[in-house]
Amino acid sequence: MGNEPITFRIKTLTPLWTGGTDGKMDRIHETGIIGSIRWWYEVIARGLGYYVCDPTSDNRCKLSGKEKDSTERISKLCPACYLFGTTGWKRMFNLPLTIDGKQPVRGNEPFSQATTNIINKNWLSKVFEKNLDDMDFFGSLELRVLPRCDRNQIEKQLKAVLSIMSNFGSLGAKPQFGYGLFELSDDKEETKESLRIINRFLKENCFVKKSDDKKGFSLNNYWKIETEVGKSLPPANLEYLGKKGKDVYIPMSFDVRYMLRKEYLGKCGSKRATAEIFGGTKGDKWASKVFVSSFYKEDQKNEKYMLRIWGFTARAVSQIVREAIERDYETNNDAEFFSFGEMLSEVTQIDS
């Protein structure tokens, strides 16, 4: 029982980065995929008012093996550890990955990054250019999940979190550099229903509640700006890319991030505050609270590209971002703005 895989078919809208040896993405690593799903589950659970541990800290949930029954075991776990595992507790599922058709999708070539900023050149050639031949990881992907127990429950929780990720975030590592936007190819849940599915699960299992401090990554301070980019793509200095690059490169998330960081620094005047929002320029790249997608097309027949920017900050930051994007990327002031505020209180009220 429970051995039939649950399959989620995924179409990537921007290339997927799941980590690899030596900074090069040599194959799809499932840890990068699972890590991002767990990360989003934490964000959602926090937004719904539940306690989630920091899995990288010493205070993370742990089981000693001396717990007398499953009730005691579960009482020591936050919902993320319960589903995704921790010391002394196995993850509820396995995720052997298979990739469909290992060739680039035609018409999707212009997905690499270019930059107007010469400082970024080294980073780009190091990280991205040498992966030019590895564009295989752009296309479709099957997540085949092997549940360890309660198949139905795991399927529902994963479908709900993946549905939210496809609309509001990304899959895999390096989301701040534009990787991993995706669509679920099969039916996905509506956002509100996804939240309800997760909220009911957390409630039924009596996980510990905690008021949100609003400082961390939580749906409570999430916002998203999604917009079509003007027809003429922003100018970029593509010289260094040489001949091969010019047809296939357009300026993307790295440039947008650079512009936004500069804009924010100009407005707030504090380097420290800017680093808190956009992450340190050295060290932990995950520290950024603002994420910028690569330009993408939902449908390759579309002439225009889309851009998704999302963040976990005070509302004022999103306003600065929105104004800068509308100004520099010809979005005709049509940028869609989204936040979860109302939906979260509705969901927690309906099911309380």
Ligand SMILES: [Zn+2]
């Ligand atoms: Zn935990």
